[in-house]
Amino acid sequence: MTTLYAVPPVAEADTPRPAPRTPRRIRRFTAEDRFAAIGSFLGSLALVYIGYLHILYFSGVLGFLVCWYVTFMVLYGVVVSVSNPRPIVVERLVTSTLYLASAVVVLALGSTVLYTFAKGWRALVHLNFFTRDMAGVSPTAPLTQGGIFHAIVGTVIEVGIAVAVSVPLGIGTAVYMTEVRGRASKLVRTIVESMTALPEILAGLFVYVVLVIGFGLSKTGLAVSAAMAVTMIPIIARAGEVALRVVPGGLREASSALGATHWKTVSRVVLPSAAAGLVTATILAIARGIGETAIPLICSGASSFTNYDPVNEPMNSLPLMAYTEYSTHEPLAIVRAFGASSVLLTMVLILFVVARLLVRDRGARR
Amino acid sequence: MTATVDLLPPATPPSEPRQPRRLSSGLQPSDRIFHGGVTSIGMVVLALTGAIGLFLGYQSIPTLHHYGLRFFTQTQWLPQLDKIGIAAVLVGTVEVALVAMVVAFPLALMFALFITDYAPKRMKSWLISTVDLMAAVPSIIYGLWGFFLLQPHAINLARWLSQYFGWFPLFHVDTDPNAAVWQQSRYTSSAFIAGLAVSMMAIPLACAIMRGVFDQAPLGEREAAMALGGTRFGVARTVVLPFAKGGVIGGTMLALGRALGETAAVLIIISPAYAIKPRVLEAGTQTTSALIAGNFGNATKSQLSALLTAGFVLFLITLAVNSVAAVFIRRSRSGTGTEI
Numbered sequence: 001m002t003t004l005y006a007v008p009p010v011a012e013a014d015t016p017r018p019a020p021r022t023p024r025r026i027r028r029f030t031a032e033d034r035f036a037a038i039g040s041f042l043g044s045l046a047l048v049y050i051g052y053l054h055i056l057y058f059s060g061v062l063g064f065l066v067c068w069y070v071t072f073m074v075l076y077g078v079v080v081s082v083s084n085p086r087p088i089v090v091e092r093l094v095t096s097t098l099y100l101a102s103a104v105v106v107l108a109l110g111s112t113v114l115y116t117f118a119k120g121w122r123a124l125v126h127l128n129f130f131t132r133d134m135a136g137v138s139p140t141a142p143l144t145q146g147g148i149f150h151a152i153v154g155t156v157i158e159v160g161i162a163v164a165v166s167v168p169l170g171i172g173t174a175v176y177m178t179e180v181r182g183r184a185s186k187l188v189r190t191i192v193e194s195m196t197a198l199p200e201i202l203a204g205l206f207v208y209v210v211l212v213i214g215f216g217l218s219k220t221g222l223a224v225s226a227a228m229a230v231t232m233i234p235i236i237a238r239a240g241e242v243a244l245r246v247v248p249g250g251l252r253e254a255s256s257a258l259g260a261t262h263w264k265t266v267s268r269v270v271l272p273s274a275a276a277g278l279v280t281a282t283i284l285a286i287a288r289g290i291g292e293t294a295i296p297l298i299c300s301g302a303s304s305f306t307n308y309d310p311v312n313e314p315m316n317s318l319p320l321m322a323y324t325e326y327s328t329h330e331p332l333a334i335v336r337a338f339g340a341s342s343v344l345l346t347m348v349l350i351l352f353v354v355a356r357l358l359v360r361d362r363g364a365r366r
Numbered sequence: 367m368t369a370t371v372d373l374l375p376p377a378t379p380p381s382e383p384r385q386p387r388r389l390s391s392g393l394q395p396s397d398r399i400f401h402g403g404v405t406s407i408g409m410v411v412l413a414l415t416g417a418i419g420l421f422l423g424y425q426s427i428p429t430l431h432h433y434g435l436r437f438f439t440q441t442q443w444l445p446q447l448d449k450i451g452i453a454a455v456l457v458g459t460v461e462v463a464l465v466a467m468v469v470a471f472p473l474a475l476m477f478a479l480f481i482t483d484y485a486p487k488r489m490k491s492w493l494i495s496t497v498d499l500m501a502a503v504p505s506i507i508y509g510l511w512g513f514f515l516l517q518p519h520a521i522n523l524a525r526w527l528s529q530y531f532g533w534f535p536l537f538h539v540d541t542d543p544n545a546a547v548w549q550q551s552r553y554t555s556s557a558f559i560a561g562l563a564v565s566m567m568a569i570p571l572a573c574a575i576m577r578g579v580f581d582q583a584p585l586g587e588r589e590a591a592m593a594l595g596g597t598r599f600g601v602a603r604t605v606v607l608p609f610a611k612g613g614v615i616g617g618t619m620l621a622l623g624r625a626l627g628e629t630a631a632v633l634i635i636i637s638p639a640y641a642i643k644p645r646v647l648e649a650g651t652q653t654t655s656a657l658i659a660g661n662f663g664n665a666t667k668s669q670l671s672a673l674l675t676a677g678f679v680l681f682l683i684t685l686a687v688n689s690v691a692a693v694f695i696r697r698s699r700s701g702t703g704t705e706i
Contacts (some may be wrong), residue, residue, distance in 0.1 A: 062519060097476065104473060115514075116511065173407060173408050199626070213670065263399075322506050323630065344507070
């Protein structure tokens, strides 16, 4: 925080003690500013309430809010301009607009999360929702029957295989691009970067055409994992490259100067320094992979029974289950769709918190 | 510390010619294994990703050979009549993505500026987490949210727009917006509502990049602007935004690339319609990803090739958008500031 010191009053002969120098806090809102904001807020609300609902007989929440905002801006602008120059008026209006925009974004995210849990709650309170699968359960069956166990199992297995494949390949590629800098590293970087533009559905369709149509394999969880890995490798490689690039070159040089081999430098200095970034890159990729809907839709297809075997028989997953239950348009199936989405969202939230804690932990230790 | 140099006595010539010590520049065996391993990983990834691009390009040859340029002008997708084209689908894809960006760009820009310049310090890390979390929420959830929570409200906005701006072809809807009992189903499942849901995925992507670039605006110039009596908006307008112009454009285009390829949310919201129409508020549109998801199941081999071609065209578009974005982002930030 920057603080400015008020100029001490010039000491006069009969005042031996000058006033103590206290830092003046800048950018503080005066009472007038506060009254202007609150007054305009309430005044515009009252104006719009009367004008919108009682004089013009309009209806609709959205229109009300928009009119309120416009009225507020006009009123606030006028009130502030009474005692402030133009730049301050602009500043105040921009500030309130930025607050509003941020509130819209936060509200949109909050409503997404809360709405998903609220709609799925009726399914989530039944224990069988977590322990049973949908084998032999019709979409119209009550919520006390069936569950999403098969989808949870499928998601965990599919994402697990995809992570096991894509993390070593992705981080290895990142190391190749930044540390080894082989002859083809520029080409690798170009191709990997362009592959981050690959839409998920195209990765799914590619695997479907090659493995299922081309090699005649059946639609399985393994195909889903393969397509997921195709989308995850470029994400990990690119985000990992950024994480490795910001490791200060001085550290590498210091390590080499101490006589460490390149392998020791990379494994003991570079990778640990970049660990937080690499973990974040991985979790970013997992969060992306876990929510893929199009890939399981194409590569595996929905199934209603629990399947632990990724190479035989289709395997359901949480996003796919949410989609298929939704597309039946049965009210109870839609509740199940939201239940599956809630579990999926919980998984993402847990991953997210773990990533945050890991990053914070590493930051604190250093 | 000053280095001391021993001067040889000039009189005595060197007894023997001084030989430089031989330095071994070769790699240690462990390093050779390390380099070989990492290089082979890089090559595997290169081969894998390159193969996808080549495969997609190769697969689209028979389709383009069979349909020729009609593939790009035909609006219908009727494989049983051998009428296949992506004109309508491409227009729909772009429409959904543009609606998403029209919503996402101002929100992302303002949110990013709020985080870096306006938010109280304590809130900052929470807001950054909000953006990251928003990026991590699966698209199917945004789709369900858009369909069940957003759509009932958004159709009112759509009707209002078509009521007052219906003369503008973009906002026209083929129904009477002033009817006492208005046809709600004409306003649902439109490109507009799908775009709103997709914007939820575009906002965090654009916002994260813009925030990163805003944060890197030179502190000295910020303080100079403040010392000259600038308000926070003045600092943002004269220092932060001009500095971050490249990042803003790049982040927006990256988000556009994501919005173009979005599947699940679009699939849930839209109802398929194969026609080139500018009326984004009206029910029915189709995007490339939704086309693939809806038609791959009972497709024959040649139809799969056509779907792959449609996907390949989409990939080329997103690739172009992303490449332009990368140029802008690279120009605005580099890792040079981190050297010790």
